[in-house]
Amino acid sequence: MLTQTESQQRIVRLQEKLRHQGAHAALLILPIDVYYFAGTRQNAVLWIPADGLPMLLVRKSLSRAREECPIADIRPFPSSKEFASVFSEEYASVGMTFDAVPIQQHSYYTRALPGRSFVDISMIVRDIRSVKSTFELELLRESASKLASVFAGVPQFLKAGMRELDVSAEMEYRLRKAGHEGYVRMRAFNQELFFGLAVSSGGVNGGFFDGPVTGKGLSSASPHGASYDCIQVNQPVLLDFAGVFHGYIADMTRMFVIGTLDPELQHAFDVALNIQEMVRQAMKPGVIGEELFLAAALLAEKAGLGSCFMGMPGEQAKFVGHGVGLELDELPVLAKGFTAPLQLNQVIAVEPKFVIPGKGVIGIENTFVVSDEGGLRLSDLPDEIVFLEA
């Protein structure tokens, strides 16, 4: 439950940035943004003036929003005719998150608030959300710990001959029983994810997903994650799952092999560990995300694995890590074009991976907190490949 103090601290940070950008208020309508500032993910809209008190307007459920939200001013959603009268006309410049708000919603609010100009505050909101509080870090550690426990149990069920789908179903079942909330939120427009990836040969496949591995999936309608392919001996099995508990996402990948591993894949895994360690040591405030990606790509290149780093040759992702929190694709991104310096207490999933055609997919992923001593791991599950008897 979000406390009043924490809600106020978050709102104050937004207000400072609104004033800095010259916006008079924010109208937040994406549910997870509303949740971040107001502690409730009901169908509601959050109004935050740059100077003044916030107001939550609730479509459904008003009773539940009142139970959960520490903001004092909670009201039923006004009719479109009444809408403008709720807000003083002095708020002429209104911020919205243009990255996530559909055109129809934008049109609705421009009609409901005539004479105002609307400005994009996506990056402000995403930047604020990227820096985690002590409370959030505790929730993220809990998520990582629960996720790690399920990973630790994989040797109990993983067998040759299972379909990738069966492996995924076993992971999902155990995660759910541990309190996993299921739905994995992503912000990017054309991305979607179900739980994670359990892939072996099916992982050597192109895909829409903005990650190193997409998976074959079950059909062209859901071309992502586990497939009907069966797990073979001496083939790497990559499990990449998002743990979602109390809304907070930890992201983790581990490798499993029934039998023995091709030396080229073992080499690639060792390079992935080296890249992860290099990035971890460098994850300090002030460091540029893009530089970490370029350094990682250089290590891969020097190891002779440049063409299969972070994806199929020709479909390589141009990043090596991504922020996580209430969404899987938060800021910062360790990627080309991301030149903002890292900030203390940002949380980043680092996932150096290789897709080697004809051989398999392999890599590692852990979630780290940016600190003055470099990245702090959210969980202490060993990184090593788990070998099982054939």
Next chain:
Amino acid sequence: MLTQTESQQRIVRLQEKLRHQGAHAALLILPIDVYYFAGTRQNAVLWIPADGLPMLLVRKSLSRAREECPIADIRPFPSSKEFASVFSEEYASVGMTFDAVPIQQHSYYTRALPGRSFVDISMIVRDIRSVKSTFELELLRESASKLASVFAGVPQFLKAGMRELDVSAEMEYRLRKAGHEGYVRMRAFNQELFFGLAVSSGGVNGGFFDGPVTGKGLSSASPHGASYDCIQVNQPVLLDFAGVFHGYIADMTRMFVIGTLDPELQHAFDVALNIQEMVRQAMKPGVIGEELFLAAALLAEKAGLGSCFMGMPGEQAKFVGHGVGLELDELPVLAKGFTAPLQLNQVIAVEPKFVIPGKGVIGIENTFVVSDEGGLRLSDLPDEIVFLEA
């Protein structure tokens, strides 16, 4: 796999409607819209001129799009500088689905295609998609059949003392093993769903979801679906799950009771069956969706259950059925304000339900095809409440 013939038929229907609305072309960017017309859910954009041949522009994965998509003209996504040169300037009025396209995406394409006007074609696309082909009906029947098989197995695992979460996890596990694709697509901006609902006492709870029942969920961040509440004897257990196979969604609700049921809840269930049958008989082409909702609400009212029909008193949903297909919330909606006549081969989940405070949630749901003989059921699983020994 979408055939070339079927893809062409869908595109021709869109072209007719574009010409009728005076738009020169459609630029479809929502992945599931692209999938419907082009048979691939890669990261791609589909251009359909009102007169002329379609073109698929693919960001990732081009190789996979080429395997799946029957359209002849498939190209890599052009750079923003090259973008305008791909399209003739005669296409001055370009349709987009404003209901689902974020402002930033819209801005990108208005910059990439200067001098064009963009118009909203959401309702055109949703209307076309609401009428299912023979191929789609076959996939929907398969989804319903697989979903029904899992429902039929519930007596094997449902026990008093299980948490709602445990019941949900058992359903999800069995559905996944049967090939359920997991991710349930919804079009509405602020809605999200994970698999479905397994709720008993936790179902008597307000919520953001635009349905009769939301469920308590596991936290304020995921306030939807199963909770940690335990299943009690003599309490109704409502299982409402979406079956997603090859992208197509069938929707089904069944009731289970360990022990005996309160007579008021049994009465409400009987009324729900009556409403379902009334709606089913009336589901013929030309009938107005709104009138079916009003007739359903009247039956509930006459049975003395008006205040708890389709939701908690004070938070009642104003519908009794919704279209399903590639998304859970398709057209048509049997709801206030939906005055368009039903069309042959639309597919509608009809779900009369009651939420009775202090007692429980109860109701029924089946998915039907609109036909000249009234609604045709997608599956033949019995509707009756399943009573289990305490």
